[in-house]
């Protein structure tokens with residue numbers, strides 16, 4: 016058995032997974048909690064960088080860096096039939112990493128609200144992408160595939176690097192001059208070996224723009240206005256000064272710990288987090304939790320995202336959760352939570368289970384905890400009821416019925 | 430006249446099946462192949478028969494649209510490509526195919542099908558005679574032709590045609 020550690024829908028992991036489809040290598044992709052699994056001692060011992068994708072074979076081959084993993088999993092023929100072809104394969108893989116990925120991130124991330132929009136940077140990124148596409152278009156005029164006359168690692172890696180661009184921003188007008196690249200890309204994503212891994216790829220119809228609201232949701236310091244259910248056209252307003260400091264602590268942040276006034280109780284949050292991170296959840300961590308949980312001084316909450324109809328791609332929902340976790344940093348010492356995305360792209364919901372010190376809605380303790388909580392419905396659960404126990408177990412173990420909802424992925428606030 | 434005997438034996442080899450005895454019957458000299466159960470007539474039908482009896486069923490198309498496209502191009506091969514009597518007929522066909530392949534890698538679906546093989550064999554005798562300049566004029570068709578002749582086991586006894594990877598006349 017060979018193991019690939021990755022979170023779902025990673026274009027980097029795709030390279031390895033597609034290569035494995037061609038060679039017939041069977042990959043086990045175990046449940047993975049970003050920020051948890053890759054920060055455990057066990058993981059770091061094997062992969063000191065703590066990044067994914069990462070690969071482990073049963074006879075002890077350990078690899079990180081997606082290109083290396085894909086190389087290892089590919090067939091000989093896909094690495095290039097002779098020395099010159101093998102070098103050409105490397106050339107295109109490096110080309111993808113240096114000429115495509117940076118521009119793609121600069122252009123696409125603001126559209127996902129992950130990064131602040133900066134007109135100058137985006138325009139520069141567009142120019143870079145145009146240049147890369149132009150080079151590829153010339154090469155693919157006389158070639159069906161990049162190297163030799165068959166699909167190689169060069170095609171796999173570059174195709175994965177271009178995936179987000181083709182899905183989000185390369186609208187028909189923008190991609191029109193690059194007919195040969197379009198032909199090559201469409202042919203690749205429709206190969207059965209690609210399709211099983213990445214699913215149906217829909218080419219962009221309308222160029223995505225900066226998602227100011229999502230960015231604000233993910234990074235904003237100020238309390239957003241009450242969300243209106245109907246969608247307004249959102250113009251990317253240049254909010255540069257505000258956004259520039261979005262990641263820094265606000266100047267006059269009250270330094271008092273909002274939980275300080277509450278009784279400490281007997282449940283030691285740090286110990287619980289250690290057990291949860293390092294031990295098997297079902298057999299060790301959950302029994303520990305129920306033995307030590309101090310219901311007098313701590314409370315259990317169920318949260319449901321109020322606007323599931325706005326959730327599009329799963330990875331965007333994950334970004335929404337990561338952003339919220341970041342902004343809740345100040346309650347980290349006294350709270351723990353598991354937020355789960357259910358369903359699939361264009362049809363998903365987010366809900367979670369939280370525990371924190373005290374019996375009040377913790378967010379009301381301090382204004383800078385209030386950014387996200389209005390987007391969720393919060394319900395305090397009865398710590399003694401069997402229903403609560405079942406829910407807490409399911410949400411912390413990431414396994415179970417979840418009232419019929421289909422688990423997609425989860426994140427742990429700890 | 431295209432060499433149907435050579436072509437059908439290449440098709441059979443590609444599909445790794447046995448090629449029956451080939452003959453030509455009637456005034457029209459219709460190509461026939463003997464099989465265990467009877468005689469199959471016509472280039473398209475025989476090619477299809479060979480593919481059907483192989484393990485490469487995928488080459489007949491994997492969805493209704495691709496299957497229809499395979500049929501369409503097999504017809505086109507016989508009715509258009511093989512019946513070009515005049516030079517300008519031939520160039521009309523080359524131009525049409527070149528246009529079709531400007532945004533497609535293969536004739537039907539995202540991988541090689543019987544349609545590609547059939548058109549490749551049918552166009553081989555034309556490509557043998559094209560100058561580099563002419564090959565560049567039909568750049569997409571040339572790109573495709575070069576791809577097919579490099580597919581495993583496709584070329585068989587047909588000669589390899591040279592193409593320039595870097596256009597010089599454009």
Ligand SMILES: N[C@@H](CCC(=O)N[C@@H](CS)C(=O)NCC(=O)O)C(=O)O
Nearest residue numbers: 027050065066067068079080081082
């Ligand atoms: N060049 C590496 C990049 C890997 C990488 O940056 N992985 C990110 C996710 S896309 C990661 O694991 N981040 C986790 C962390 O930094 O804690 C590759 O291609 O594999």
